[in-house]
Amino acid sequence: MSETVGSKATTTMxxxxxxxxxxxxxxxxxxGDARPVGRMVNAPIPERLxxxxxVTRARLRRTFFGVACAWAIGAIPLAIGAxxxxxxxxxxxxxxxxxxxxxxxxxxAAASLIAFALALVLYWAxxxxxxxxxVWVGAATLSTLRIDTGLWDTAQVAVPVALVVVIAGSVTxxxxxxxxxxxxGRALNERLRDISFPVSSAPAAPPVGESSPxxxxxxxxxxxxxxxxxxxWDGFGFVDQFREAAVRYQLNFLQYSxxxxxxxxxxxxxxxxxxxxxxxxxxxLQPRVWKYWRWENLWGNLRWEPDPLRxxxxxxxxxxxxxxxxxxxxxxDDRYNAxxxxxxxxxxxxxxxxxxxxxxxxxxxxxxxSPFCMFPCEPSWIYPIxxxxxxxxxxxxxxxxxxxxxxxxxxxxxxxxRDFLHPDGRIVAIRNGRLGFAIGAAPTINESVLxxxxxxxxxxxxxxxxxxxxxxxxDLDGPKVLPTIRDLDRVDVGNYHFGKDTFARTMVLLAARExxxxxxxxxxxxxxDQTAQIELQRGVRRYRGLSVYGNLAHxxxxxxxRDATRDMIAFDxxxxxxxxxxxxxxxxxxxxxxxxxxxxxxxxxxxxxxAGPVRTTLALDRLVxxxxxxxxxxxxxxxxxxxxxxxxxxxxxLGDRLELRVRPL
Amino acid sequence: xxxxxxxxxxxxLVFRRNGxxxxxxxxxxxxVEGALAPMIVNPSPNxxxxxxxxxxxxxxxxxxCRWGAIGVAFYVSAITALLACGAASALDDSGAHWLMRDLSxxxxxxxxxxxxxxxxxxxxxxxxxxxxxxxxxxxxxxVLGFIDMHVFGLIEIAHGAMLWDAVFxxxxxxxVIGGLLLLNRREMTRPAPGAVQQVNFR
Numbered sequence: 015m016s017e018t019v020g021s022k023a024t025t026t027m028x029x030x031x032x033x034x035x036x037x038x039x040x041x042x043x044x045x046g047d048a049r050p051v052g053r054m055v056n057a058p059i060p061e062r063l064x065x066x067x068x069v070t071r072a073r074l075r076r077t078f079f080g081v082a083c084a085w086a087i088g089a090i091p092l093a094i095g096a097x098x099x100x101x102x103x104x105x106x107x108x109x110x111x112x113x114x115x116x117x118x119x120x121x122x123a124a125a126s127l128i129a130f131a132l133a134l135v136l137y138w139a140x141x142x143x144x145x146x147x148x149v150w151v152g153a154a155t156l157s158t159l160r161i162d163t164g165l166w167d168t169a170q171v172a173v174p175v176a177l178v179v180v181i182a183g184s185v186t187x188x189x190x191x192x193x194x195x196x197x198x199g200r201a202l203n204e205r206l207r208d209i210s211f212p213v214s215s216a217p218a219a220p221p222v223g224e225s226s227p228x229x230x231x232x233x234x235x236x237x238x239x240x241x242x243x244x245x246x247w248d249g250f251g252f253v254d255q256f257r258e259a260a261v262r263y264q265l266n267f268l269q270y271s272x273x274x275x276x277x278x279x280x281x282x283x284x285x286x287x288x289x290x291x292x293x294x295x296x297x298x299l300q301p302r303v304w305k306y307w308r309w310e311n312l313w314g315n316l317r318w319e320p321d322p323l324r325x326x327x328x329x330x331x332x333x334x335x336x337x338x339x340x341x342x343x344x345x346x347d348d349r350y351n352a353x354x355x356x357x358x359x360x361x362x363x364x365x366x367x368x369x370x371x372x373x374x375x376x377x378x379x380x381x382x383x384s385p386f387c388m389f390p391c392e393p394s395w396i397y398p399i400x401x402x403x404x405x406x407x408x409x410x411x412x413x414x415x416x417x418x419x420x421x422x423x424x425x426x427x428x429x430x431x432r433d434f435l436h437p438d439g440r441i442v443a444i445r446n447g448r449l450g451f452a453i454g455a456a457p458t459i460n461e462s463v464l465x466x467x468x469x470x471x472x473x474x475x476x477x478x479x480x481x482x483x484x485x486x487x488x489d490l491d492g493p494k495v496l497p498t499i500r501d502l503d504r505v506d507v508g509n510y511h512f513g514k515d516t517f518a519r520t521m522v523l524l525a526a527r528e529x530x531x532x533x534x535x536x537x538x539x540x541x542x543d544q545t546a547q548i549e550l551q552r553g554v555r556r557y558r559g560l561s562v563y564g565n566l567a568h569x570x571x572x573x574x575x576r577d578a579t580r581d582m583i584a585f586d587x588x589x590x591x592x593x594x595x596x597x598x599x600x601x602x603x604x605x606x607x608x609x610x611x612x613x614x615x616x617x618x619x620x621x622x623x624x625a626g627p628v629r630t631t632l633a634l635d636r637l638v639x640x641x642x643x644x645x646x647x648x649x650x651x652x653x654x655x656x657x658x659x660x661x662x663x664x665x666x667x668l669g670d671r672l673e674l675r676v677r678p679l
Numbered sequence: 680x681x682x683x684x685x686x687x688x689x690x691x692l693v694f695r696r697n698g699x700x701x702x703x704x705x706x707x708x709x710x711v712e713g714a715l716a717p718m719i720v721n722p723s724p725n726x727x728x729x730x731x732x733x734x735x736x737x738x739x740x741x742x743x744c745r746w747g748a749i750g751v752a753f754y755v756s757a758i759t760a761l762l763a764c765g766a767a768s769a770l771d772d773s774g775a776h777w778l779m780r781d782l783s784x785x786x787x788x789x790x791x792x793x794x795x796x797x798x799x800x801x802x803x804x805x806x807x808x809x810x811x812x813x814x815x816x817x818x819x820x821x822v823l824g825f826i827d828m829h830v831f832g833l834i835e836i837a838h839g840a841m842l843w844d845a846v847f848x849x850x851x852x853x854x855v856i857g858g859l860l861l862l863n864r865r866e867m868t869r870p871a872p873g874a875v876q877q878v879n880f881r
Contacts, residue, residue, distance in 0.1 A: 122829075159830055241707030249704030286709045509701075554703055562701055602709040631711045662711075 052215030057478040058203045059439040060431045065192040066450070067433035069385045073450025085177070088112075088154075092170055099158040105173045106154025109180070113157025116169040122160070126153035138444070138453065140256050141314030141392035198438035202482070211477040214577050216585035221575065224609040224620050225279045231555035232569045234603060234624065236271050238554060239264075239562070240290035241602065244297055251509055251562045255306040256392075258507035259561070262303050262330055267566035269294035269337040274573040276344050277582045281591050282617055283610035285633070286602045288345045295337050295350070301360040304330060314393025321366045322358060323376055329391035332403035335373045339410025340582065342370060346592055374411030377404040378422055386433055386447060387425035396447045398434050399460060401426070402467045406583050409471055413586065423471045430475065439482045456502035458487050458518050465525035466574075470583035480529045487522070488534055495534075495541045496522060508561025516546045516557065517564045523571040530576025542568075553603065553624055590614030595643075595676055598660070599633030605668060616677035627669040634676065635660045646675040737798050742808055744795035746815025751788035753816055754823045755781070758834065771833050780831055784823065810861045817854025824848055 066074060088107030091100035098116075106113030111126030126149075133149040136142060225233065239249050253259035272290050280287065297303065307327050308320035315326065323331045338350050350356055354367035380389040381404055388401035405419075405426050412419040434442045441464060443455035461483050469476040489497050499515050506517040519542050526535035547558040556565045594612025603624035610619050617634065637643060637655035644652050645663055653661045653676075666672070761767035771777070824847060827833050837843035 156830060162832075235703070238704040238707050241709065242704060249702055251701040285713060286707075289709070289713060549700075549703075551703055552706060554706075556703075558700055599711045599713055601711045602707060633711055 053213050054210035055213050055474040056207070056210055057474040058206045059199045059437070059478070060435065061203075062192075062196060062199075062435075062437040065188055069429075070433045070445065070450045070452075073446075073448070077449040077451070089174075092174075098161040098165055101170065102157040102161055103154045105169060106157045107151070108173050108177050110150045110153050111157075112169070112173040112177075113154045114160065115173055116166060117157050117160040118164040118166045119157070119160055122153075122157070129153065138395060139392075141310050141394060143314050143316065143394060143448075145313075192437065195440075196437040199436075202439060202485075206478070206481075209481070211474050211481075213473045213477075214580065217577075217581055219588055220277070220281075220581055222281060222609065222611040223279050223575070225275065225573075225606075226608075227622065228555060229275075229279075229572050230606045230608060230622060230624070231550065231553050232565075232572055233272070233275055234554045234606070235556045236268055236566060236569055237286065237290050237602065239566075240268050240272065240293045241286060242293075244293060245300065249562070253509060255302070256310065257510075259509055259563070260303075260306070262298060262333065263508070264562045264566060265294045265297050265303070266333040266337060267563060267570060269340065271566050271570040271573065273337075273340040273344055274570050274578060274582070278573050278575055278578055280597075280607050280610040281344070281587070282594060282612040282619075283597045283600075283607045284345055284635075285597060285599045285607075287607070288341070288347070291337075291341045291345070295334070295341060295356075298330075298334050298337070299356065299358055301358075304358060305360065310392055320360070320364060323366065323368060323373065325380070326390040326393055328377075328380070328389050328400045328404050329397070331373065332377060332400050332405075332407055335370070335377055335407030336403045336410065336583075338370045338373065339407055339414065342414055343410060343582070343587065370411060371415070374407050377407045378419075381405065381408070381422050382425060384447070386445070387422070387429040388434075388447075390447050394446050394448045396445050397443065398430065398441060399443075399463050399467070402464060402471075405471050406467060410583055413584065419471075427472055427475065430472070439478065440486075441479070454502075456505065456507070456518065458483070458496070458499055458503045459507065459521045462518075462521035462525040466528045466579050469528055469577065469580040473577075473580060477529065480525055480531070483522075483525065484531070484534065490533060490537055495519075495537045506559075506561050506564055508563030511559070511561070514545070514559065516542060516560050517567075520560070520564055520568045520571060524567060524574065527571050527574035528577065528579050535571075593636065595637050596635055597632060598635040601628075601630055604628045604630050605632070608671070616675060619672075619674040619676070621666075621668055621672045621674065623668045623670070627667075630666050630668055632663040632666055632674075633660065634663070637661055638678065642679040643676050644679050646677065647673050652679055739811065741795045741798035742811045743815050744791040744798070746812045747819050748788040748791040748795065749812075750816035750819025751784050751791070751823065754820050755784060757820075758827065761836070762834070767834050767836050768838060769833060770835055771831070776831065776833065780827070780833060807862060810858050812858075813854050813861070814858035817851045817858060820851030821848065821855065822851075824851060 064071065084107050088104040090096070091104035096104075102113035102116045104113075105116045106126075109127075110130035111123035114120070114123035114126055130146065130149050130153070133146040137146050242248060247261070250261050250264055251259065252261060255261065269291050272287060272294070276283065276287055276291075304322040305320070307322040307330065308318070310327075311317050311319050311325070317325075319325065338356065342348055342350060348370075350370045353369055356368045356370065356373065358364075358366040358368070381387055381401065383389075384396075386396055388396050388398060389404070391397050391400045405422060408417075408419045408422050411417065434445065436442065440457065441461050442452045443457065443460045445452040461479055465476050465480045465483065468479070487496055487498055489495065496515065496519060499518055503518040504515045505512050506514065508517065519538050523535055523538045523542070526532070526538060542557070546560060549556050549558045557568065560568070590613050591611075594614040595617040596612065597607060597610050597617065597619060600607060600621075605628075606622045606624040608620040608622050610617070612618070619632075634653075634655075635658075637659045639655055639657050639659045641655050642652045643655065643661070648663060648666055653663060655661045663674075663676075666674075758767060762769060828835065828844075835844075836847045
């Protein structure tokens with residue numbers, strides 16, 4: 015991607031349809047437009063000469079060679095005039111069900127085709143690599159048992175001809191789609207030529223906002239889920255542990271949402287907020303979360319290796335690594351760097367010890383080892399979304415430990431441009447890493463999620479993706495905001511319920527917030543509020559009918575601001591945040607912390623009661639040992655830090671919103 | 680794409696919770712020191728099913744395999760009875776074919792039994808066992824009936840009458856579907872163990 019550093023005066027700074035308000039402030043969290051712009055970058059869609067990138071082409075050639083070998087074997091009985099049984103088998107190798115065409119069994123032929131399609135779907139869903147070939151060869155074999163029912167000799171010509179027609183039709187359709195996409199891409203590039211995207215640098219002082227009562231009640235849903243004992247799962251959704259409704263994604267977004275609330279509103283509060291994040295991380299070590307992998311690895315990679323991290327499975331490892339990195343970064347707590355601090359244990363004999371360093375090392379190694387610079391979730395299947403979390407794990411670890419992730423970021427970008435991008439800039443959502451072919455998935459959900467999570471490492475790419483998404487999907491003038499949303503975007507992937515697009519809208523909301531496009535964010539939020547019913551019980555707020563995953567993603571979106579994910583992952587915290595006083599303890603749900611920030615010496619707090627008026631105590635740490643502090647807003651009596659730099663503020667009357675300032679005397 | 684939609688729709692239908700949201704988690708409590716205060720949890724009628732344990736899953740699979748083996752025996756006995764009373768007729772008199780068929784079925788049943796015995800540590804932990812019987816026997820009936828009639832071509836029902844043929848196959852199929860639906864329903868409505876629990880916080 016070409017750069018026009020410092021060309022602000024001569025180029026359009028923003029996508030034309032993103033108004034200044036869109037990059038400005040939703041509230042004080044956004045920080046307005048005062049944020050420094052590191053550089054301006056043009057991000058045209060890469061020109062493509064072939065429908066597929068080089069690595070994909072190599073994979074497809076290999077796949078075609080393998081299938082062509084099967085066809086060649088199938089042609090032998092026809093060429094040498096073998097017995098009817100062998101001919102049925104050979105025709106069955108040409109096409110699933112081809113043998114049954116020869117044996118005059120149209121119903122079985124159709125059933126074979128359907129079974130093969132179903133096998134492909136199961137292969138996509140759960141990864142059993144032998145299932146499709148087994149169904150194909152199995153149908154060919156079974157057809158040899160039906161030669162007594164009458165033979166249709168014309169099938170010896172019709173089946174190979176049908177095969178040729180299918181291949182020619184597929185190639186032609188692919189070419190037509192490719193050329194259309196390329197034309198669209200060129201038209202879009204004409205417009206993108208005049209647009210530069212601002213790539214932000216590290217914020218000097220990230221804006222810290224104040225949570226509204228609604229924000230706090232949404233956060234309480236996350237806290238109540240997270241603050242249970244590690245082995246309890248009340249309120250989590252259990253459907254299956256293989257696909258998107260798996261509990262691991264609920265845990266991921268439980269941690270991301272609480273981490274984001276900490277970053278944008280309460281960076282100087284640990285207490286139950288940090289504990290909630292730790293619980294989410296450590297629940298991921300429970301066998302019921304990761305045991306699914308032994309089966310997927312067995313039938314997908316034909317390997318008995320229950321260790322959930324060593325190979326593939328980025329759908330667990332990448333997301334989890336990001337959780338650990340965020341926790342360490344925001345809380346200054348390196349407990350997960352100790353060897354074996356993150357140990358998967360199933361009984362006494364099955365123990366897989368890891369720590370943050372080894373997890374990040376595995377992410378880096380797996381990314382760089384793959385020619386795609388991405389690695390699979392389910393065996394064979396590469397999802398750029400999941401690999402983006404692996405990338406973020408590496409970025410977080412390198413930032414916290416002084417490493418350099420430019421090699422991984424470079425490889426990832428190249429791979430995207432080469433093999434995971436359509437000529438019109440849309441994303442290839444899923445590609446089979448072994449065989450090379452790609453399949454579609456919920457496009458709006460996929461691209462919206464990528465906007466948020468690619469922004470830390472590939473910010474110009476993320477902004478272009480958002481620009482394209484806005485062009486294609488969003489209509490702020492119409493009543494629906496997202497009028498073109500359809501198909502799989504109408505599924506709540508957190509519970510597989512079809513029919514509503516609240517989940518997709520939530521993901522668009524995430525992307526809009528990350529891009530600072532408040533115009534879209536507000537419109538999407540309004541559309542969610544109009545279509546989804548809000549449930550409010552004992553101070554806990556969530557959307558009815560939306561999965562746990564969806565609700566937690568919405569909570570994450572609540573606390574986001576422009577470049578929040580990027581700032582939180584890619585850049586160090588301000589020095590003042592890492593040394594200044596913190597609120598280290600407060601009773602839950604008595605005390606809800608709406609704002610907590612330090613300038614390195616003083617601590618500013620905004621508190622709200624969560625269970626009615628209460629007289630309570632607050633615990634502080636990282637004070638200067640032995641120093642005296644005034645507590646503005648509470649008492650005239652100063653507090654004195656003990657030898658460890660801790661102190662408590664007692665008898666705090668919390669009846670409504672309360673501002674406190676702890677400052678050194 | 681269409682297949683993906685169909686699969687997700689099927690998964691959604693089988694696992695959907697009839698519009699019932701996952702229950703809210705019980706309210707958590709922490710003291711200022713971060714200590715956990717004990718509390719009483721009253722599970723609502725909507726409380727999600729008690730979590731599957733790996734033992735329960737293994738026991739369920741073992742029980743299912745066992746019922747599958749029983750289903751094979753039941754199927755073979757039923758076909759023998761139908762042949763004897765004339766409701767079914769043999770299309771192939773070759774003793775070798777029938778022997779091969781019987782041996783295949785015996786191997787399948789033995790395999791299922793062996794798996795069941797190896798996996799089963801405590802079958803009492805299995806999910807609702809009568810429902811598993813419905814699924815196991817229904818699956819065996821469906822698969823073996825299909826193989827007998829349409830792969831080996833050994834028998835026909837009521838001299839090939841389409842209606843009875845459909846009834847014959849559909850019986851097993853609907854037993855499986857009914858079993859799955861019942862199982863899903865039972866799991867959704869199964870209360871968490873204990874009507875009122877003391878949550879044992881750390």
